[in-house]
Amino acid sequence: MTGTIPLWDFDPQFLRKLEHVALVSRHPVAGPSTGPRRSTRHGSSAEFADFREYAPGDDLRRVDWNAYARLDRLFLRLFTAEEIATLTIFLDHSGSMAFGDPSKALMAARLAAAFSYVALFGHDHVAVAGWSDAIREYLPPQTGTQSVPRVWRFIARLMATPAGRTEFSSLRMGGPLRRGGGLALVISDFLSDSDWRAGILALRAGGQEVTVVQVLAPDELRPDLAGDWELRDVETDASIEVTGTSRLLREYGERLGRHLDALREFCRAHRVGYVLVSSDERLEDTLLQRLQSAGIVT
Amino acid sequence: MTLLAPAALLLAVVAVPIVLLYVLRLRRPERTISSTLLWPHVVGDMQANAPWQRLRPSILLILQVLVVLGLVLALAQPVLSRRAVVTKDVIVILDQSFSMRARDAAPTRFATAQARARAIAAGLSSGSVMSVIGMSSQPHLAVAESSDQSAIDHAIDVLAPESAAPNTLAALSLAASLAREGERTEAIIFTDHSSGIKALPLSVPFTVTIERIGGVRRDLGIASIDVSGGKKTSAVVRVHNYGPAPATSDLDLFADGQLADVRTVSVPPGGEQAEIWDSLPAGVRVIRAHLALRDSMTADKTAWAVVPASQQRRVLLVTRGGYFLQTALSLQPGVVLQTVDPASYSLSKTRGADVVVFDGVLPHRLPGAPALLVGPPSGRVDGIRVGAERRINSVILASQSDPVMRYVDLSDVHVARARSVSLPIWMHVAARAGTLSLVAAGQLGDERLALISFPMSDSDWPLRVSFPIAMRNLLEYLAPSTVVTTPAVNTGSPVEIVPPSGTRTLQIVAPDGSTSTLRPPFPPFTVTQLAGVYRVETEPPSASGVLFAANNFSRQSPDAPGPDTIQVGRRSAGIGRVVPASVPIEWAFCALVVALLSVEWWVAFKR
Numbered sequence: 001m002t003g004t005i006p007l008w009d010f011d012p013q014f015l016r017k018l019e020h021v022a023l024v025s026r027h028p029v030a031g032p033s034t035g036p037r038r039s040t041r042h043g044s045s046a047e048f049a050d051f052r053e054y055a056p057g058d059d060l061r062r063v064d065w066n067a068y069a070r071l072d073r074l075f076l077r078l079f080t081a082e083e084i085a086t087l088t089i090f091l092d093h094s095g096s097m098a099f100g101d102p103s104k105a106l107m108a109a110r111l112a113a114a115f116s117y118v119a120l121f122g123h124d125h126v127a128v129a130g131w132s133d134a135i136r137e138y139l140p141p142q143t144g145t146q147s148v149p150r151v152w153r154f155i156a157r158l159m160a161t162p163a164g165r166t167e168f169s170s171l172r173m174g175g176p177l178r179r180g181g182g183l184a185l186v187i188s189d190f191l192s193d194s195d196w197r198a199g200i201l202a203l204r205a206g207g208q209e210v211t212v213v214q215v216l217a218p219d220e221l222r223p224d225l226a227g228d229w230e231l232r233d234v235e236t237d238a239s240i241e242v243t244g245t246s247r248l249l250r251e252y253g254e255r256l257g258r259h260l261d262a263l264r265e266f267c268r269a270h271r272v273g274y275v276l277v278s279s280d281e282r283l284e285d286t287l288l289q290r291l292q293s294a295g296i297v298t
Numbered sequence: 299m300t301l302l303a304p305a306a307l308l309l310a311v312v313a314v315p316i317v318l319l320y321v322l323r324l325r326r327p328e329r330t331i332s333s334t335l336l337w338p339h340v341v342g343d344m345q346a347n348a349p350w351q352r353l354r355p356s357i358l359l360i361l362q363v364l365v366v367l368g369l370v371l372a373l374a375q376p377v378l379s380r381r382a383v384v385t386k387d388v389i390v391i392l393d394q395s396f397s398m399r400a401r402d403a404a405p406t407r408f409a410t411a412q413a414r415a416r417a418i419a420a421g422l423s424s425g426s427v428m429s430v431i432g433m434s435s436q437p438h439l440a441v442a443e444s445s446d447q448s449a450i451d452h453a454i455d456v457l458a459p460e461s462a463a464p465n466t467l468a469a470l471s472l473a474a475s476l477a478r479e480g481e482r483t484e485a486i487i488f489t490d491h492s493s494g495i496k497a498l499p500l501s502v503p504f505t506v507t508i509e510r511i512g513g514v515r516r517d518l519g520i521a522s523i524d525v526s527g528g529k530k531t532s533a534v535v536r537v538h539n540y541g542p543a544p545a546t547s548d549l550d551l552f553a554d555g556q557l558a559d560v561r562t563v564s565v566p567p568g569g570e571q572a573e574i575w576d577s578l579p580a581g582v583r584v585i586r587a588h589l590a591l592r593d594s595m596t597a598d599k600t601a602w603a604v605v606p607a608s609q610q611r612r613v614l615l616v617t618r619g620g621y622f623l624q625t626a627l628s629l630q631p632g633v634v635l636q637t638v639d640p641a642s643y644s645l646s647k648t649r650g651a652d653v654v655v656f657d658g659v660l661p662h663r664l665p666g667a668p669a670l671l672v673g674p675p676s677g678r679v680d681g682i683r684v685g686a687e688r689r690i691n692s693v694i695l696a697s698q699s700d701p702v703m704r705y706v707d708l709s710d711v712h713v714a715r716a717r718s719v720s721l722p723i724w725m726h727v728a729a730r731a732g733t734l735s736l737v738a739a740g741q742l743g744d745e746r747l748a749l750i751s752f753p754m755s756d757s758d759w760p761l762r763v764s765f766p767i768a769m770r771n772l773l774e775y776l777a778p779s780t781v782v783t784t785p786a787v788n789t790g791s792p793v794e795i796v797p798p799s800g801t802r803t804l805q806i807v808a809p810d811g812s813t814s815t816l817r818p819p820f821p822p823f824t825v826t827q828l829a830g831v832y833r834v835e836t837e838p839p840s841a842s843g844v845l846f847a848a849n850n851f852s853r854q855s856p857d858a859p860g861p862d863t864i865q866v867g868r869r870s871a872g873i874g875r876v877v878p879a880s881v882p883i884e885w886a887f888c889a890l891v892v893a894l895l896s897v898e899w900w901v902a903f904k905r
Contacts, residue, residue, distance in 0.1 A: 095332075096332035096333050097332075098332075099330075099331065099332040100332075104332070189332060189333075191332055191333035191335050191336075192333065192335065193335055217332070219331075220331075220332065227327075228326045228327070229326055229327055229328075229329045230326040230327065230328045230329065231328075231329055231330075231331050231334055231337060232328055232329070232330045232331070232334075233330075233331065233332075233333055233334040233335075234330050234331065234332060234333075235332075235333065236334070238334055239328070239334070240334050240337050241326055242337060252336060252337065255336045256336055259335075259336060
């Protein structure tokens with residue numbers, strides 16, 4: 001896939017709605033600094049905990065103007081009951097993400113952009129890791145709404161040219177990246193014979209609260225294949241000749257169902273959030289309704 | 299196992315493209331997808347062609363190649379020859395044409411054909427039946443759908459070659475009517491190269507094997523013989539060369555068994571030569587021609603001809619000058635009339651006469667020849683008593699069924715007077731008026747006698763149409779003649795013999811002395827398979843004996859080159875020997891093919 005992914009065609013009204021959406025943590029998280037969620041390190045106290053120096057992008061409402069009057073320096077007030085979390089978006093930019101109409105890469109990029117927008121507006125830090133057979137691109141945690149363009153540009157550049165082979169073992173590097181906890185959002189099509197279970201467990205072992213968003217194209221969910229074809233895998237270059245028949249498509253559907261059930265069941269067993277997204281869905285519906293229904297955002 | 303059509307094995311090459319389909323990569327449209335992760339699990343062996351450039355073991359490939367091999371083997375017509383068994387219904391058609399008498403296939407072509415047909419009958423399996431058809435000008439069914447070998451052998455043995463050309467179309471039509479529904483039938487025509495049969499004149503629902511026996515024959519034969527009588531006897535003999543090389547032979551001519559002449563004939567291939575004799579002795583009855591040459595054919599070396607005999611009746615009329623009777627008798631065809639006055643009549647004058655007519659005369663003794671008494675005077679002779687004259691006032695009644703009164707209408711005949719007669723028991727009344735017998739006839743021993751009890755001068759009968767008819771009937775009754783409509787025929791052809799009225803039986807004496815008897819209504823005589831002179835005898839005996847000749851004249855064709863065996867019909871044409879005592883097993887291969895196709899379909903679409 002070439003060209004720039006049109007990340008900035010979000011409807012302004014949709015963005016305003018996103019500003020009122022927050023990521024849901026199913027349990028207290030340990031983050032790098034205070035923020036709008038509870039900390040696992042400071043107990044359940046809602047009292048003032050500390051100050052830190054203001055950084056561009058911080059919410060001005062948290063500035064301690066009294067300290068500014070006394071010290072002529074900007075400090076932010078931090079409370080023990082709230083801690084800032086880092087959302088790390090593990091974005092699959094392997095070659096298979098380029099397919100679909102609209103492409104899975106586009107949907108993944110828009111999802112990542114929307115999540116980062118929600119996180120940054122929720123005073124969380126956002127990091128982005130682009131991975132295929134390894135984590136090739138990494139955007140360190142960004143904070144503040146002023147970081148939205150930077151994050152979006154990174155995502156757009158990352159997903160403009162999907163390439164490489166999906167290798168879930170590369171997610172094991174995600175644990176060390178964010179050792180110490182946080183939120184992890186893994187966006188992928190999960191169409192790989194590599195061990196995705198090990199990848200997810202590696203993130204969980206790193207203290208990440210993992211959410212999986214599986215993006216599939218409509219042709220992968222409901223293939224329309226008739227006649228004789230030679231199917232070629234864009235990542236492995238393997239090919240297979242098939243003759244499209246109703247029975248063949250029925251067999252494929254059953255096989256796909258088993259594959260999705262396995263992933264869904266694994267996520268449920270390991271307290272990993274899971275949602276399946278078709279690349280032709282409207283993002284507003286996906287983010288505001290399906291992800292809310294799944295308890296991933298509020 | 300033997301293959302009747304091994305050339306069909308060449309069709310096995312069609313398996314090569316199938317293998318190539320598995321070896322060569324087919325040009326399919328390529329479609330790049332995100333992942334083939336899920337497809338191999340559902341494609342499996344559903345692929346019609348493996349996506350590999352090297353041959354990989356495939357159950358579909360094996361099945362398809364086996365299907366091809368099964369079909370090829372079935373087309374090769376495999377037979378099991380471990381036992382000489384025929385497992386199908388067989389219709390054997392034996393060509394009875396003249397050329398089958400050729401001796402180039404010892405002892406003759408026809409005998410060889412009979413032996414082969416008997417071999418087929420010997421190999422007939424249980425459940426199979428065999429029919430035998432004699433293919434002559436009028437094909438006939440010798441035995442129908444029989445599994446009794448003795449009956450089949452007998453039917454084969456009684457067949458013999460004839461002279462007429464074979465009717466292949468009729469024989470095949472007859473064979474087609476014998477093919478049992480749902481049964482595998484094969485027809486075998488045993489013929490020779492002369493018949494020219496190479497293809498079928500009609501479509502039949504079974505395989506027809508044409509076995510041509512013998513090779514190219516050498517045959518110089520007599521094609522025809524014609525004779526005529528009269529003051530001198532003439533004969534014309536045509537000699538034809540049916541062989542491929544010039545032929546020379548002495549031609550002997552015999553007149554009533556005596557050698558009359560010998561000539562040398564030289565005939566080119568396919569040519570003909572006519573020899574004419576026009577000064578043979580008169581009165582000769584039988585002419586025989588004979589070629590001295592010995593070649594492939596003996597049956598056409600001798601020919602016979604019967605010189606037509608004049609059908610004359612010598613009639614002696616004893617009369618005082620009766621005009622009507624004399625005129626009526628003289629006008630009868632073939633009648634040589636001699637008139638004698640009663641005063642000069644004596645028994646010695648009746649010698650040589652076929653019929654003696656007494657007009658107004660009653661002899662003291664009847665002559666030794668058939669006699670007709672017309673208007674006899676009163677008196678008595680040989681049990682017949684002639685009485686006084688009586689006037690006739692009643693209607694005249696005639697028995698139309700009586701041979702004497704056949705086609706005679708007496709309703710317009712008037713008779714003034716007739717004498718009363720007392721008839722012996724051996725005479726019957728043919729026409730009467732009241733109690734008076736007007737016409738009577740009968741036979742005593744070998745002699746016949748007829749009587750008209752009134753003189754022609756006392757009747758208007760001579761003025762009626764029925765009178766000459768009645769005279770004809772009376773002469774036929776008294777001196778019957780036998781007529782053979784075809785005095786010279788080909789062997790096997792029917793002869794129509796018309797015996798005289800009143801004939802009870804006809805006996806035909808064949809050249810070998812055997813006799814056949816015909817009874818009314820005397821159908822055509824068909825047992826003329828032997829060449830030679832036949833003699834016809836009647837019961838009661840007729841005035842003169844009748845002869846006719848049967849010869850082996852046939853419009854033969856020269857032998858044509860070509861394969862000895864031709865198979866036509868359901869299977870494709872091919873050349874090969876018939877193995878009549880073999881068990882065809884192509885059905886087993888066909889069944890195997892069906893089973894393999896079923897498995898292949900199941901593997902491809904169900905598994």
